[in-house]
Amino acid sequence: MLFDKICRRNGIRHRLTAPASPNQNGKVERFHGTFRPDFLDEAGPFTSVEQAQAAVDAWVHGYNTDRPHQALNDTLPVTPAERFAAVPTEAREVLPLWLPPALDAVTEPARPHEDHCATDESAVEPPVAPPVAPPVAPTLGRQPGDAVELERVVGPSGNLAIRGQQFWLGPARVGQCVRFWIDCDMVHLSIGGTRVKTVRSHLSINDLAILVAHGAVPAGPPPLPSTLEPDGVVELERAVSRFGSINLGGRKVLIAEILGGRQVGIRIEGQTLMAFDLDTRELLRTRANPLPLEQLRGLRGVRPAGPPLRPSTEPVTVQRRASTEGVIVVAGQKLAIGRAYAHQTVTVHVAESTVTVEADGETRVFRRTSTKPVRSIKGQRPRTATSVS
Incomplete structure (x- = not known):
């Protein structure tokens, strides 16, 4: 290094x-x-x-x-x-x-x-000094290697590149403006005034000079994380595995299987761990915090917390197409709504303890007996019969 x-x-x-x-x-x-x-x-x-x-x-x-x-x-x-x-x-x-x-x-x-x-100067050529590259002209009192700042917008791929160095933000960050703080040692990425990532810099003083020539400005102090207080609140980002868990300080913490494959925010307040949507800051799940305060200080990507989270918008609304017998399946639970609704698409509101079915202006409430997550939102596409002449 x-x-x-x-x-x-x-x-x-x-x-x-x-x-x-x-x-x-x-x-x-x-x-x-x-x-x-x-x-x-x-x-x-x-x-x-x-x-x-x-x-x-x-x-x-x-x-x-x-x-x-x-x-x-x-x-x-x-x-x-x-x-x-x-x-x-x-x-x-x-x-x-x-x-x-x-x-x-x-x-x-x-x-x-x-x-x-020295007895034969023609036989041995004197050493030639290597060519000297032109110096990098300082800009506004800057010294070569001083930190610079610039902004970039996350593209559709969720990836950004600065002078050949790649920075992965993910699809959840598409369209957001990222503020880069760059020197020859570290690169800090901030969104909305909150630091979201810090990585080692692969850029040289020549790369920084080129960035300045293309609009980068002299940087202020680096956006380092603030010191965690005993009652402090912090946030970070994690990708939920297909089994519904995240890796936190070397431990697997179960969040929710329905969130599998999704990038979520994690907010830690004392003994409470909350998963939330990165775009809307909507509360998705709440779990007990398994980590002590000392271990929180060393977590990857930890940053000061943003504004409070919004309450969850449960119940989850889905659609289902009834079978010939008038049965639908929601979150692994079979619900008999009657033959009168055979082959009809109905709206279902799934809450923690109840399942509400709306069809033809009528509402029926069932007790939820399954703990499986909702895996699909839309109902099956109706089949179209083909007449045979």
């Missing part, structure tokens, strides 16, 4: 080789071909990692400074250290190098064979 952070801060793209493809990393593989017979085959057993590391460092130092490399020059003895040079100071001033405080920049190494190489 530290290596990737240094690359992002300095506008370097870290390119990886494909798995099981040593041909894409030939220089390192060639080094292994030298390191194994010249060092590993001769080195004795080591009593500690520190002793082994010291022996490897001594061998590498001799390889770079004392051992001529034929591929560098086949007529004069030239070592790898003679061909290595740090970026000149004037180049660093044009494009400053960012390093964490624990690391220091490498100074230009000494040239042990400098006097020898």
Whole structure:
């Protein structure tokens, strides 16, 4: 992670080789071909990692400074250290190098064979400094790598992309405006002033400069979650499995089978856990909170709570088509409404303890004896008979 952070801060793209493809990393593989017979085959057993590391460092130092490399020059003895040079100071001033405080920049190494190489200047070419990329022009006093903010609208797929990095919001967020807070370390996504997701940033300072050129603005403080108080209320989002459960802090919490496959909001108030609709904030189900306060602090995606939830709109209204005997099936319960309603489509209101059937202006109430969820809303499509001449 530290290596990737240094690359992002300095506008370097870290390119990886494909798995099981040593041909894409030939220089390192060639080094292994030298390191194994010249060092590993001769080195004795080591009593500690520190002793082994010291022996490897001594061998590498001799390889770079004392051992001529034929591929560098086949007529004069030239070592790898003679061909290595740090970026000149004037180049660093044009494009400053960012390093964490624990690391220091490498100074230009000494040239042990400098006097020898000076005898024939035509044979050994002086090292050429790498080309320096043009500096990123600061905007409104910004420094390269400073955080930026921008807004995007969630498309039909529920997915957003910023400079090649993907952000999944889900179909429930389609059409909503998302506020991005981005730097080279983290990306915070907020909707309506509430943080909904935080992920690691894959963007470099060059990506941030391009975003600024396309309308991004300097960012304020990051929208980090507030500290949970003993009586605090928090919310998060979870996808309900097809069995009606969610994963919360490593535990499976049963919500409702009827909500299977749906993205819902979870609101936690003390000992109460509530599932609600993300668009309407309508209360869907209420369960006991199985997690202590200490575990709530480490939940993925936790954020400060929004406004209070709206009451549920039970009963659930569905349609059913009566059979030849005048029987309908709702939530696994068979209801006989009479042969007079055979092949008719009736409206059914399913509540927690009652089932109400409306047909031809009449209303009949049945006691609900099944605990199965309502799986379908619309009644079966009426069949059309075809006359035979």
